Amino acid sequence: MALSQQTIEDLDEDRPDGRGWVGFHGQDAERVVDEGVLFLPYADRSDQDEDFAVIAREVVDRARDAGFDVAWDGDPGQNIELRGLRWKRRRC
Helix, strand or coil: CCCCHHHHHHHHHHCCCCCEEECCCHHHHHHHHHHCCEEECEEECCCCHHHHHHHHHHHHHHHHHCCCEEECCCCCCCCEEEECCCCCCCCC
8 A cells, every 4th residue: 555645745744753654534434333343554654565564563563452352464465453343423
C-alpha cells in the first residue's frame, strides 16, 4: 500500500520523526458496528514490505498489550484486524 506524495509530505511536516502510519476510514468504522471487526491498514514511509511488517508487528503487539483480540498473519499485504469490538452508533 503506497503512501501518496502528499501524505509523505504531511508526515514530514507534522511528524518528522514518524516512521509510518496506521488508521481506518468510514467504511471500516461501519464494519465495526455491523460485524465487530475493525480492519487497520498501515504503511511505512519507505514503502517496502519488510518495513511494513515492522510497523504492523509494533501495532499488533501494542494492541494485544492493551487487551484487544488481534488477528494478523504476518503478511505485510494484509490489514490488521481487531476483533470482538462493540461500537455503537451515536444517537443524535
